[in-house]
Amino acid sequence: MKAVRFVIDNNNNYYRLELAKALLNFTEYDFTFFWEQCISAGKTAHKTGRLPQDIMNTARNSAARCHPYVEACLGSSFDCIAVDCIIAYICSSEHIGLEELWARCISPKNNYESTIFRRISEYKTGRAVNQWVNIVRMVEYARKKMNFIYDCNREEPLTADEIKARKDYFDMAFSVAANELGYYSEDVPYVRRYTPALMPDVTFKMVDASKRLYNAIKEDIRDATPTKFKGRNKLLGDQNAMEIFEYIKDLKQPEAADMRFISDEIAKAEQSVIYYPTGFKGIIDLEFDLMAEEGIYLDRCRNCGRFFVHSDEYRRPYCGRVTASGKTCRRIDEEYMAAIARAEAEKKAYADAAAKAAEEAARKAAEEEARREEQRRAEEEAHKKALYTVPEELEKRSEKLYNSLYRRIGKIIDEAEFREWSQYLSNLKKNVRNGEATVEQLEEFMESAEKMYEDRRIDYRLRKNKSEIIIAEPVEENKPPENKHTERPRSKSGRIEAFAPQRYDRSNKPVSVKKQLSDAELYRAAAEAGLSLPNIDTAAVLGNLYGAQNDAQSAGKEYKPFEPKRYSSLYDAMLDEMGADIRARAEQTEEKAPMPYVPPARVIRKPQWEKVSRDSIYSGESFDNIRR
């Protein structure tokens, strides 16, 4: 730790001031022992009339350890610090002032009272102050200034600029207050800075060197008359100095030995700069200033709350003092930090494990999700496939129906209608495969087509049977070729000709109608021929027919034969059938049947333009209307 030297009045010794150490020791010094010793001495003196010097000396020596300045001044201004403490104790315990105590001891009856009287008289005449009270107040001052400059709530230490700013602010506030209260700068303690040779009283501090120098100049000053005391006037300082200079202006350079002797004597000061405080506050302020200059910073320990010197090696705000637990604050902090680090590590490990577990779970969940997605996609695909694939059974039915219709082109269906139907079937299948139509729709179409086929086939048979009944022998030469599906007509060049159904004209054959059959007779004939009539209860029909015939015969009425509903095209028939079926289902499920999409009719309306004026636009009314 850096140290400086200082001297005081009426003392030829040099004293060492260790920066920061002296300040910390002073602010934390325990004066309990000193206080107890003083009270004990005072009580003894009150009984015996004489202050016990051994106790007083013990108390003084105890107080001297609080600060080097007190130690230096122990033989002068702090000589009566124990008496000061006794006086302060009497005044505080008996609730009296110094004036009353002084008057009480004005005719001292013993040495104790005389001592107190003399000490208070010194207070009264400004020759002394109560140094015990002074120390107490100085401790408060040092603590307050230390708190002001170095107290910091944040973890990282203060910067040099911050410390300097705080110190300057505090000192400036003190100077302003002193000025406002009417004190001159000389009225408050300050520190003078000297080189050893220019120190006041250097002739007494360096006696040997002074004697040697006196011998060198004694010839010149022998006849000089000592100056009578003229009073302390700063304005006369230069004049005094020049009067002194008159006697040494002919000083010659000494021999090397003399020069070396003087320099060796001055070197005994062990310091190139000597500080000369004029009061306790001065040296405390000096310590703060030098600490800031030397980069010695204090910090408050976060554990014990006491200040300590901040070192560069250990940046944490914990001191090295031993606490009641037997450990230093720094050690406690290290253990605490280690515990925190362990906890952090455990926490991190736990977090890592949790994260790993979570990651594993997430991975499993993702896999599961992927699996489910895959399954769902497969199911969806299967469903879609099932949904968008024409069932084999339906495919066979459609193929069978196609073939059946194809074979009967020209009989029960003409070619154009067949093409239209087959195109529709093909499109519907394609739509089913694309998902734009359902299998049910295809199935419904197939059912309607099959129904249509059956109806037409029956119709065709009926018409054919009717013809067979009437026509004795079919016209052989007009019989269509049987392998019409297998053999396509080919051109001479071998190219396949476009399908063109052959037409057979039967009109050129004469048809003799033996007897005109009624519908009932036709149905009976169909039943006898073993033909099935769709959606017709043959027995009932026959029963009815016979009954009706009987009835008709009896009543003379005639019954018309069943005529299936006729459509202009197969598509209309399908729509009619599908619509009827859908409407029936909608009535059953009380749901609105899906209606085929009908695009809305385009309505062209007349634009409703509003005529606006320029003024209405600028006034904003039109925009309001527009907004509305």
Place this chain on the structure above:
Amino acid sequence: MKFINEESAVNGLADTVIKGGVCLYNAIKYIYSIAEEDFYNVSIKDAFKVVLNNITDADSLQALGLRIDEHCCGEMLTQGYNEILPLIIYSLAVRLPTLRNIKNGDDRMTDDQIVRVYNAVMAKGARNHNDIIRESYSEFRYLVRKGKPLPPYTAEWYKTYIYMSVPTLAEINNKNMFLLGFADVFFTMFYACLEEELSAKILEYSSRAYSIPMDI
């Protein structure tokens, strides 16, 4: 008045008068030194309190940081001023007949006893230099016996002597004016306190004679 030891009482009273005179002489010097450096440091009121509470011990003023050396009161360290002390003692001695007014019950000091005290004081060196002091022992004895009012103890003779015999103090300057100013007040107050001191002494000597515990 009956004393257990009349000789001791007479010497004791004479000693008190002489000590009082010496105290007054030194106290003037101490207080005069205030004007040298401690004019604003030492309260003259405190100095009066100290002296008047220690009527036979002027050195108590040293507690106030006052000292009587050549630096502080070199003007008083002259042969002429040294004659002040016998004059002060004489001025006090001529007023000894006032002791007759001090009673212990119905008992009081006789003229013979007072004369013996006066003679003892005069024997210690008191004298009226150049008849500066106008009052005389017989004059005061007459006034006391007749019960007439006594003239107050003042510093008139002191100032007269200074003007006549101590030119260093007669010079008009801050310090000397301070001296002549406080002397008027101080002499009167001092004599009043000295009278109380003598009364206490007389009662003390007479109480011892009758074995009466004294409580002042």
